[in-house]
Amino acid sequence: MAKEKSQTWEWMKAIVMAVILAAVIRQFFFAPILVDGVSMMPTLHDRDRMIVNKIGYKFAEPQRFDIIVFRATEDKDYIKRVIGVPGDTIEYKNDVLYINGKMYEEPYLAEFKKQVSDGPLTYDFKLEEITGQKTVPKGRVFVLGDNRRFSKDSRTIGTVSVDQILGKANIVYWPMSDARMIQHP
Template identity: 45%
Template sequence: MKERSKKEIWSWLGSILAAVVVALICRHFIFTPVMVEGKSMMPTFESNNQIIVSKISKIERFDMIVFHSPISKDNYIKRVIGLPGDRIQIKNDVLTINGKIYNEPYLKENKSVLVPRENLTENLSIQVPAGSLYVMGDNRRDSMDSRVFGSISQKAVVGEAKFRFSPFEKMGVPK
């Protein structure tokens, strides 16, 4: 009976250890939970939202990414507006990338509180350097983003925001 108990304990310990190793590998290489801080992505994300970030996603235009800030030790979450080599222009709140006009439906709520003929985003014209991304917050009037610190290195990207798991009532895939 004692020998059987020892085998069972070792079996349990082995299973628990294997689960911990798998969890650590997944968290380090595949995905990680992140807490959103600040209001730069409102209304898409609010402060204290908890999200899952995929570390293996191919980053595309308009993805929401978490990256290491180039000006502090913090991680930021912003939306990718420009990819390497893109020519970006915003004039009178109209986004043009490489000569093509893009609709930004995620700005609708923030634009709705503006007075007539007031712009949410100041006019700009830039070209994204090779190996870089141009990122902006959805809350354009209150966002520390590429308009302030320039394009970010693709190497600074932690991953893409894939799923919000808190608060419970807003759980799901962010848009």
């Protein structure tokens, strides 16, 4: 009888420790997130499940073209692609991205550009027209969804504070048929 109680107690301790460990990992290191909507198509699909790396930006700044998760409102997180980092000028002209005056290829948009025949993916704009500032301010990033026609991003919400960023999302784990690492262009 004492052996049974001892074994039960050991199992209870193991379960409690596992729950605590899982909570710590989720709170501080990695967390699952559900893609809600089509703003990151074709890279991410509605209902994809991803892992968010919460610790990467504790040691490094977001890089251009990272896919990030950030707190957009108190109860809503967004997933978008970092296009501009502090000090960058951003311009879209004739459906081509220019950062600091240099043209950038966006291979993740190639599939959509082939499909769209009724106009550009993104209408021309300059960062200054949207934010009133010539460059992305210090401590902020400029983000866009890959589905430029249907994305609520920095064109409507402005630049995003680095403090709002929850982490980098680059692993799709569900559905299993689409499981993959998102490659940095």
